Amino acid sequence: LCKIYGYSKExxxxxxxxxxxxxxxxxxxxKAFNQIFRSGTTGKLINYxxxxxxxxxxxxxxxxxxxxxxxxxAVGFRxxxxxxxxxxxxxxxxxxxxxxxxxIIENIEDAYFEVDLGGRFTFVNxxxxxxxxxxxxxxxxxxxxxxxxxxxxxxxxxxxxxxRTGEPVKAYSFELTLKDGHTGFCEISVTLIRNKxxxAVGFRxxxxxxxxxxxxxxQIRYLATHDVLTGLPNRVMFREILQQNIEFAYRYGQQFAxxxxxxxxxxxxxxxxxHDIGDHVLMTxxxxxxxxxxxxxxxxxxxxxxxxxxxxxxxxxxxxxxxLAKIFSTAGMPIGVGGKEHSLTASIGISIYPQDGQxxxxxxxxxxxxxxxxxxxxxxxxxxxxxxxxxHFRERTIVEEHLPSALERDEFFLEYQPxxxxxxxxxxxVEALLRWRNPELxxxxxxxxxxxxxxxxxxxxxxxxxxxxxxxxxxAWQRQGLPRITMAVNLSHRQLLDDRLIEDIKDVxxxxxxxxxxxxxxxxxxxxxxxxxxxxxxxxxxxxxxxxLALDDYGSGxxxxxxxxxxxxxxxKIDRSIIGxxxxxxxxxxxxxxxxxxxxxxxxxxxxxGVETLEQLEFLKDPFCDEVQGFYFSRPVAPEVAAELINxxxxxxxx
Ligand code: C2E
Ligand code: MG
Ligand code: MG
Numbered sequence: 004l005c006k007i008y009g010y011s012k013e014x015x016x017x018x019x020x021x022x023x024x025x026x027x028x029x030x031x032x033x034k035a036f037n038q039i040f041r042s043g044t045t046g047k048l049i050n051y052x053x054x055x056x057x058x059x060x061x062x063x064x065x066x067x068x069x070x071x072x073x074x075x076x077a078v079g080f081r082x083x084x085x086x087x088x089x090x091x092x093x094x095x096x097x098x099x100x101x102x103x104x105x106x107i108i109e110n111i112e113d114a115y116f117e118v119d120l121g122g123r124f125t126f127v128n129x130x131x132x133x134x135x136x137x138x139x140x141x142x143x144x145x146x147x148x149x150x151x152x153x154x155x156x157x158x159x160x161x162x163x164x165x166x167r168t169g170e171p172v173k174a175y176s177f178e179l180t181l182k183d184g185h186t187g188f189c190e191i192s193v194t195l196i197r198n199k200x201x202x203a204v205g206f207r208x209x210x211x212x213x214x215x216x217x218x219x220x221x222q223i224r225y226l227a228t229h230d231v232l233t234g235l236p237n238r239v240m241f242r243e244i245l246q247q248n249i250e251f252a253y254r255y256g257q258q259f260a261x262x263x264x265x266x267x268x269x270x271x272x273x274x275x276x277x278h279d280i281g282d283h284v285l286m287t288x289x290x291x292x293x294x295x296x297x298x299x300x301x302x303x304x305x306x307x308x309x310x311x312x313x314x315x316x317x318x319x320x321x322x323x324x325x326x327l328a329k330i331f332s333t334a335g336m337p338i339g340v341g342g343k344e345h346s347l348t349a350s351i352g353i354s355i356y357p358q359d360g361q362x363x364x365x366x367x368x369x370x371x372x373x374x375x376x377x378x379x380x381x382x383x384x385x386x387x388x389x390x391x392x393x394x395h396f397r398e399r400t401i402v403e404e405h406l407p408s409a410l411e412r413d414e415f416f417l418e419y420q421p422x423x424x425x426x427x428x429x430x431x432x433v434e435a436l437l438r439w440r441n442p443e444l445x446x447x448x449x450x451x452x453x454x455x456x457x458x459x460x461x462x463x464x465x466x467x468x469x470x471x472x473x474x475x476x477x478x479a480w481q482r483q484g485l486p487r488i489t490m491a492v493n494l495s496h497r498q499l500l501d502d503r504l505i506e507d508i509k510d511v512x513x514x515x516x517x518x519x520x521x522x523x524x525x526x527x528x529x530x531x532x533x534x535x536x537x538x539x540x541x542x543x544x545x546x547x548x549x550x551x552l553a554l555d556d557y558g559s560g561x562x563x564x565x566x567x568x569x570x571x572x573x574x575x576k577i578d579r580s581i582i583g584x585x586x587x588x589x590x591x592x593x594x595x596x597x598x599x600x601x602x603x604x605x606x607x608x609x610x611x612x613g614v615e616t617l618e619q620l621e622f623l624k625d626p627f628c629d630e631v632q633g634f635y636f637s638r639p640v641a642p643e644v645a646a647e648l649i650n651x652x653x654x655x656x657x658x
Contacts, residue, residue, distance in 0.1 A: 008055055008056065024053050028053070035067075039080065064087050066082050068081060114131035116128075117206070120203065120205055121146065123144050124143050124146075189214075191208055230304040232286060233286055236302075237305075237306075241303035241311055248313060258316070259315050259316060260354070261354045261355075262370065263353075263373070264311070266348075267378075269307075284345070288334060300326075331383060350383070399454075402452060402455045405441050416438050417436065419435055419640060420434045422491070434491040435492050435493075453495060462495050466498045470508065485646060492524055493555065526538075528554055552573055555576045558578045559578040567601070576610040595623075609629045610628070610632060611628045612632050
């Protein structure tokens with residue numbers, strides 16, 4: 004007791020215990036001793052605080068009994084005192100931390116549980132009761148009998164893993180189904196509970212209902228993988244499906260086909276009737292195609308009017324052609340557009356796994372190339388991918404690669420082809436034609452290079468070079484004393500839409516000193532169709548410079564007669580494909596007569612291109628064509644040869 008109180012025996016003896024505590028404790032003690040005194044039994048005084056000699060407060064527990072003398076008179080108390088300060092501090096800490104955890108567990112939205120090794124609940128919080136609709140009493144001791152077999156299996160696997168590894172599992176999500184058929188998604192974290200000896204005795208964990216979140220995720224995924232307009236899977240999903248099919252077909256040694264489909268003339272419908280009608284057409288088409296295909300065939304919309312169909316396990320080409328026929332007839336079913344019935348046609352390119360490609364990229368590329376090639380063949384066509392197609396497009400790629408540096412490397416040159424006056428046989432002019440000699444590709448024809456130059460935009464600087472070179476040549480010839488002749492230069496689509504065209508031509512005329520009257524710019528007929536109003540404006544500006552304009556390849560496109568009436572054009576050049584049909588094709592011959600008639604009526608100079616035979620020449624004399632150009636007189640030739648031809652002037656035009 005001396006140790007607890009910090010006083011010596013002498014100091015303690017004879018002093019009232021009241022001296023070592025405060026009022027409140029003293030009262031507590033008084034009550035307790037009073038009780039012992041009255042009952043005569045042993046009593047306990049707990050939570051009793053005393054002050055040590057050094058002023059430090061200690062907590063003690065006192066157990067006391069009454070001391071009675073022989074006569075039975077109470078004379079005092081005896082007892083033991085124990086210092087419990089440390090113990091009670093620890094108890095307080097424990098109580099607080101327990102309270103803290105209880106508050107957390109009862110207030111979180113997540114379900115908290117503890118189960119024994121048999122899976123029976125030993126503790127659950129309110130949230131868990133709420134979420135599965137059982138009371139705490141019902142749950143304690145209950146195992147997982149309310150879950151479906153699958154869920155039980157899933158849970159077993161999960162808990163077993165935690166048990167085996169001793170490692171907690173965090174945020175494991177799975178589909179939870181109840182016996183009554185309810186399903187939801189759940190995310191669960193589980194830890195092992197061990198006893199003091201470190202043996203596993205159960206599990207504790209937190210579970211969260213993520214059904215809503217899953218629904219949202221699924222919605223977002225749907226939007227990301229489907230086309231809003233048609234409801235078909237989109238490109239993103241298609242790529243996933245394609246990958247899966249490649250893996251599957253690889254494993255089981257199967258073939259499958261990829262059909263790239265593009266609606267012909269869809270753009271025209273869109274442009275003519277507006278986007279709402281365009282959308283209607285796409286939607287109708289999508290729905291019909293989906294209905295026509297087997298459930299195992301996959302169809303997606305890649306964008307615009309492009310669809311892709313994946314046909315699984317293709318065993319014969321014959322099956323595929325049956326399907327193709329079905330697709331064409333489905334696409335061809337009439338669709339009401341602006342009160343009229345329209346029949347669509349489609350172009351389809353096909354690639355086959357594994358022969359045309361073993362990965363996504365090459366299969367799609369192959370089907371895409373095949374589709375372009377089908378389009379080139381004309382509408383309502385399909386085309387299987389082949390090496391021929393590949394080399395065609397590969398060559399195009401090589402051209403694309405080398406073209407950009409061709410100007411700097413001075414690889415271009417011009418040839419000139421004479422045009423003759425049909426009456427006199429005199430050369431009235433030449434047409435400048437572009438040639439490209441590349442060390443690797445050899446001589447590249449305009450047919451191969453112009454489309455590439457157009458799509459890359461390189462045609463603009465190349466065209467400028469052609470114009471300048473041709474004009475300089477013409478001026479040089481005249482300085483040499485050759486007769487005045489016109490110089491025809493071809494302008495492409497892209498050049499006509501180039502903002503700087505007018506300035507460029509002005510510059511060239513100025514630099515070369517060429518008489519604008521001698522420059523004739525040729526534009527192709529089919530160019531007029533697409534951008535009519537804008538082109539007319541450019542043509543009028545060109546006319547303002549004093550140059551001549553020719554409509555090239557006339558009769559090969561579809562421009563109406565009404566259209567050429569409004570064009571500021573001086574010359575009509577009849578397309579060589581029609582001239583080539585003399586004398587075999589009577590209809591073409593009638594067309595030529597008609598064109599010559601129109602030309603005369605509109606006061607235009609008429610030129611026949613591609614004249615190769617005397618027979619053609621004779622035909623062109625009546626009805627009368629003004630000028631002729633073609634291999635019969637001269638191929639396109641180098642400038643020196645052209646100069647000689649111009650100098651000799653006259654061709655013999657009779658038999
Ligand atoms: P085009 O303007 O219609 O030029 C006439 C084409 O017909 C030339 O082909 C010429 O060689 C060919 N030709 C002439 N007479 C005959 C004949 O009797 N029989 C046959 N079978 N062909 C004949 P080329 O030089 O291959 O040019 C093809 C096209 O490329 C040109 O057609 C023109 O549209 C375009 N082109 C040529 N040079 C240029 C250029 O500098 N700029 C632009 N934008 N296009 C050009
Ligand atoms: Mg031409
Ligand atoms: Mg032509």
